[in-house]
Amino acid sequence: MHELSICQSMLRIVDATLEKHPGAQLQKIFLEIGKGATIEPILLRDAFAIVTSGGPYEGTELVIDEIPLVGKCRDCGKSFDYQEIALGCPSCGSRAISMQSGLELNIKELEISD
Numbered sequence: 165m166h167e168l169s170i171c172q173s174m175l176r177i178v179d180a181t182l183e184k185h186p187g188a189q190l191q192k193i194f195l196e197i198g199k200g201a202t203i204e205p206i207l208l209r210d211a212f213a214i215v216t217s218g219g220p221y222e223g224t225e226l227v228i229d230e231i232p233l234v235g236k237c238r239d240c241g242k243s244f245d246y247q248e249i250a251l252g253c254p255s256c257g258s259r260a261i262s263m264q265s266g267l268e269l270n271i272k273e274l275e276i277s278d
């Protein structure tokens with residue numbers, strides 16, 4: 165379950181941020197997860213609950229924003245939904261496709277209170 169290690173590295177970032185705000189309480193973590201990042205939001209929430217259980221971050225809410233998978237044709241420059249990549253570029257048929265978004269996992273924002 166790689167969601168566990170994702171949560172652990174996420175918490176290292178949280179730790180580093182909260183060190184700069186002594187006494188602050190973590191409320192929410194806003195995440196952006198690409199649909200192509202092979203991360204299941206449900207599993208990530210479960211893993212997060214396990215990792216934070218009994219610790220200072222227990223009960224922190226994960227707010228997950230899913231980023232659609234977008235490909236871009238390197239021949240004609242058109243962007244489109246990833247699902248169509250299997251058939252090539254929908255406008256010119258080229259198979260020279262690069263991923264534009266949808267593979268990321270970002271911590272967008274941490275909500276803390278004093």
Ligand SMILES: [Zn+2]
Pocket residue numbers: 237238239240241242253254255256257258
């Ligand atoms: Zn094209």
